Amino acid sequence: MNIEISQELFNKVISDLNRRHEFAFERVGYLMGTFDGETLVFDDWLSFDDEHYVNNDEVGARIGPEGMSLLMKTVFKTKKNFFHTHIHDFQTIPMASFVDERSWKEVNPALYDFSDKSPHGGIIIGKKCTLIKYWKDNSADDWDEIFIEKGCRPKEIK
Secondary structure: OEEEEOHHHHHHHHHHHOOOOOOOOOOOEEEEEEEOOOEEEEEEEEEOOHHHEOOOOOOOOOEOHHHHHHHHHHHHHHOOEEEEEEEOOOOOOOOOOHHHHHHHHHHHHHHHHHOOOOOEEEEEEOOOEEEEEEEOOOOOOOEEEEEEEOOOOOOOOO
């Protein structure tokens, strides 16, 4: 699978994810795009406002019911491919934590209820590279993953 994202959108994502929050340890959002069977082109970003986060000590960021409702309404309205995205700036090569994988397994199958576009997935941006995990169908246990080196910048990512 090839990945494309404009430098402008990439910068918007990084800027949004680096915003400070009163209690959340990290920010999350969803990259949206279209897939033609070969190339996934990210073309939009779903950001969560401060009030969408729930104060919770178990995870770095938890999105509450209003934020999840916004996500599902956006999925239903756009019918795009959605990728949960956040930064692990403490990891050179990002790895999905147990919490990341558990939450992806809970949310990603539900995305197919509103948009049967495949794939949906998760993205973790690290210091040296980016991890992309994706599901080709609504099976929460069957995913593929790609690592993208930071030397490959948007528009060059293949």
